[in-house]
């Protein structure tokens with residue numbers, strides 16, 4: 500049964516989680532942001548070092564890019580009544596050749612379903628990047644991330660797949676102009692609907 504009290508209790512459990520401590524170079528520090536009236540969820544990868552330090556989700560260049568895609572400023576983005584920010588891994592997972600390691604695989608199976616149970620007004624889950632899409636779309640994913648994002652209408656209204664908004668996505672957007680022309684307007688429409696506008 501969803502209630503503010505049940506959600507606070509659950510968030511306290513998440514914040515005390517140490518399940519994969521031995522794999523986390525900077526130790527556990529779950530970074531997420533969830534309110535019981537959230538309309539949209541953002542499921543990204545895992546915090547980088549900057550977000551680990553600040554404790555604020557998407558407090559980096561990728562976050563600026565994501566906010567531009569959504570058409571919202573920092574203040575609106577931080578509204579827990581609008582956005583639930585629930586990455587695939589809540590703690591910084593360390594480095595691997597070429598960048599950050601993937602989100603810890605223990606995290607989403609342990610927490611996501613329990614958190615989403617507490618969000619009865621959720622309309623759409625934004626699946627940001629390959630890990631979120633693999634977990635939530637499973638076999639209904641297309642062969643590539645580009646093809647999955649291009650087929651975004653197949654997954655609405657529950658899911659909307661997006662690329663990860665890193666610097667690489669800027670090059671990707673140039674090669675795939677349909678993203679700006681078709682996907683971003685649909686994304687902003689979901690935001691407007693969620694705001695009741």
Ligand code: SF4
Nearest residue numbers: 516518519589590606
């Ligand atoms: S990544 Fe997830 S499962 Fe691992 S310690 Fe952090 S909250 Fe717990």
